Amino acid sequence: MFYRLAGIYHTQYKTERRVLNFPFDRFQVGLVFLLAVTAPWWASKLLLAGYLLPWIIWSAAALSLNLIMGWAGQIHLGYAAVMAIGAYSSIHLSLLGLPISLALLASGLASAVIGLVFGAAALRVKGLYLAISTLALQFLVQWIIVHVPAIGGGHAATVQAPPFKLLGLNLSSDTGSYYAALAWCLVVTVFMVNLQRTSFGRALVALREKDYAAEMLGVNTFYYKTMAFWVSSFLGGVTGAVLAFSYYRAVTVEQFSIDVSIQVLAMVIIGGLGSIVGSFLGAGFILLAPSIINNFLSSASSAMGVTLNVAWLTNIQLMTYGGLIMVFLIFEPLGLAKIYFNLRNYLLVWPFGYTRRQI
Amino acid sequence: MNFYFLVELAVNGALAGLMYALVAIGIVLIYKSSSVVNFAQGGLVMLGGFVVWSMASQIGLPIWAAIPAGLVIMYLFGLGIERLTLRPMVGQPIIMIIMLTLGLDIFLRGMTPAIWGIDPRPLFLGFSDDPIFIGPVLINKSFLIGGMTAVVLTGLCHLLFKTRQGVRLRAVSDDYVASWSVGIYVEKAIGMSWALAGAIATLGGALWGSIQGVDWSLSLILLKCVAVAILGGLDSIGGAVVAGIMVGVLESILSAYLDPLVGSSREVVSVMIILVTILIRPYGLFGREIIERV
Numbered sequence: 001m002f003y004r005l006a007g008i009y010h011t012q013y014k015t016e017r018r019v020l021n022f023p024f025d026r027f028q029v030g031l032v033f034l035l036a037v038t039a040p041w042w043a044s045k046l047l048l049a050g051y052l053l054p055w056i057i058w059s060a061a062a063l064s065l066n067l068i069m070g071w072a073g074q075i076h077l078g079y080a081a082v083m084a085i086g087a088y089s090s091i092h093l094s095l096l097g098l099p100i101s102l103a104l105l106a107s108g109l110a111s112a113v114i115g116l117v118f119g120a121a122a123l124r125v126k127g128l129y130l131a132i133s134t135l136a137l138q139f140l141v142q143w144i145i146v147h148v149p150a151i152g153g154g155h156a157a158t159v160q161a162p163p164f165k166l167l168g169l170n171l172s173s174d175t176g177s178y179y180a181a182l183a184w185c186l187v188v189t190v191f192m193v194n195l196q197r198t199s200f201g202r203a204l205v206a207l208r209e210k211d212y213a214a215e216m217l218g219v220n221t222f223y224y225k226t227m228a229f230w231v232s233s234f235l236g237g238v239t240g241a242v243l244a245f246s247y248y249r250a251v252t253v254e255q256f257s258i259d260v261s262i263q264v265l266a267m268v269i270i271g272g273l274g275s276i277v278g279s280f281l282g283a284g285f286i287l288l289a290p291s292i293i294n295n296f297l298s299s300a301s302s303a304m305g306v307t308l309n310v311a312w313l314t315n316i317q318l319m320t321y322g323g324l325i326m327v328f329l330i331f332e333p334l335g336l337a338k339i340y341f342n343l344r345n346y347l348l349v350w351p352f353g354y355t356r357r358q359i
Numbered sequence: 360m361n362f363y364f365l366v367e368l369a370v371n372g373a374l375a376g377l378m379y380a381l382v383a384i385g386i387v388l389i390y391k392s393s394s395v396v397n398f399a400q401g402g403l404v405m406l407g408g409f410v411v412w413s414m415a416s417q418i419g420l421p422i423w424a425a426i427p428a429g430l431v432i433m434y435l436f437g438l439g440i441e442r443l444t445l446r447p448m449v450g451q452p453i454i455m456i457i458m459l460t461l462g463l464d465i466f467l468r469g470m471t472p473a474i475w476g477i478d479p480r481p482l483f484l485g486f487s488d489d490p491i492f493i494g495p496v497l498i499n500k501s502f503l504i505g506g507m508t509a510v511v512l513t514g515l516c517h518l519l520f521k522t523r524q525g526v527r528l529r530a531v532s533d534d535y536v537a538s539w540s541v542g543i544y545v546e547k548a549i550g551m552s553w554a555l556a557g558a559i560a561t562l563g564g565a566l567w568g569s570i571q572g573v574d575w576s577l578s579l580i581l582l583k584c585v586a587v588a589i590l591g592g593l594d595s596i597g598g599a600v601v602a603g604i605m606v607g608v609l610e611s612i613l614s615a616y617l618d619p620l621v622g623s624s625r626e627v628v629s630v631m632i633i634l635v636t637i638l639i640r641p642y643g644l645f646g647r648e649i650i651e652r653v
Contacts, residue, residue, distance in 0.1 A: 139627075
């Protein structure tokens with residue numbers, strides 16, 4: 001319909017090799033980018049700070065986790081812990097007087113080092129043992145934050161982040177935080193888009209498909225698995241720090257609990273393993289689904305004249321995540337991204353469905 | 360800290376550990392039959408506890424009837440899980456199935472409090488909770504009964520794997536396709552292991568529920584059970600018992616000595632056990648050494 005590619009074919013290798021090789025894709029990405037950049041002008045304060053900002057940051061988090069789960073094919077159940085390391089270390093470093101830009105980098109390195117130590121289990125064992133060791137990372141980090149006063153600020157405490165100043169700019173307003181998050185999300189997105197075109201990304205994909213075969217082809221699986229953990233943990237750590245500075249402003253351990261790990265996992269699975277569009281769709285879906293379902297249930301129950309008890313409404317969120325993860329794994333293991341691409345590929349040649357379709 | 364206190368900690372820790380092992384057997388059973396780690400075991404324990412409580416308090420069955428009723432319901436629930444969620448996943452990568460069990464755990468953790476509320480419910484199993492004294496050592500009676508149940512159940516599971524059905528389960532664990540080709544109904548075997556895991560989780564839920572009250576925190580037992588299952592070797596039932604005793608004793612003694620220094624250290628003990636096991640001996644104490652390394 002919009003795409004109308006039935007009669008458009010590439011005539012040069014150069015055009016075929018572009019990241020976005022269809023005109024409509026370029027238009028679409030440009031439009032989304034324009035909308036994102038101009039959001040402070042058209043979006044209300046609530047929409048900007050309450051919905052768009054978390055969506056952008058969690059998309060970056062889902063992209064970083066997708067590097068390890070979708071590209072390298074490893075399982076990670078403790079991603080919130082990686083983000084917590086980034087958030088806490090950046091806040092403590094900046095409280096010690098380090099400029100925030102350096103603190104962000106240092107927090108990424110801290111997450112990368114710790115994430116790598118736990119990912120090192122991946123070098124010895126794989127699959128389910130990796131799942132369990134990352135789960136252990138989650139509980140260990142949570143425990144350390146609660147029990148070491150120098151990190152977590154004592155029992156049930158919050159650690160206040162200093163005002164967000166980056167490279168001399170004061171970003172503590174909603175708009176400033178939004179742009180900082182958008183910039184970081186763009187960096188991660190561009191990195192991930194180009195990852196598919198580098199030898200590193202291709203080695204990871206080979207590893208994911210079959211590690212023996214990858215080794216036969218000369219891919220150093222040991223090195224690339226380590227690198228996948230390193231890069232993903234680095235990105236996750238910085239994302240956690242950006243999240244703490246621009247959205248939470250004060251961090252507590254509950255913001256990085258096991259349920260949050262599950263939330264990021266759900267974003268990646270529901271969005272689509274190994275898909276960039278999917279990470280954005282998944283993050284938006286997971287952030288919005290509980291409130292939509294809550295609103296729907298409360299309006300439905302008031303329409304039918306039944307009062308739902310509070311336990312229902314508070315637990316509906318976990319039920320939604322768990323149920324959605326199961327439904328997507330069973331019925332659409334490639335997630336929202338696959339649904340999106342099915343629709344797009346159909347529209348690409350509509351109404352000439354008999355012509356060649358392209359991905 | 361005198362000697363008797365230490366013995367008391369060790370004995371009660373060992374009994375509590377046996378009760379962890381009881382729940383961990385559910386993980387081991389499923390791993391033995393389908394090579395999947397069942398992350399939903401915590402959720403099943405919680406659901407089982409609530410089902411028994413509901414049978415006893417809401418429907419009003421006496422406790423000797425409520426527990427078997429709960430076992431039957433959870434047995435059927437386990438069969439249902441396999442039929443509805445795992446059967447469509449046959450042939451998918453193992454990571455997908457692990458994530459599915461995790462999703463199931465999250466779902467159960469949301470569903471159960473949504474149905475029965477978040478307040479802890481007392482569950483009375485019909486024996487008084489006065490401690491038993493052996494010399495100067497005080498033993499918690501609930502722990503003693505739980506530990507004995509675990510030992511009996513372990514024996515039963517051992518016998519199960521000696522039967523024809525048990526041999527089928529082991530064959531399925533080794534290779535789905537080979538089992539199909541020699542005429543084993545693979546789906547049915549996996550379904551049975553989930554049903555048994557559900558029933559075992561119900562026993563665990565009832566025993567732990569009688570000790571700490573039935574509420575959502577029962578699902579937190581998952582971490583300890585994973586520690587037990589990993590340490591014992593994921594495919595060894597006897598290993599789960601030995602590891603359960605080790606985890607229980609370590610947890611009880613270490614937390615008694617460390618708690619004054621760092622605050623509650625119970626959870627971190629099982630986390631450390633998991634990490635050390637994975638780093639040093641990933642197949643556990645008694646597991647088969649079939650882990651692929653790359």
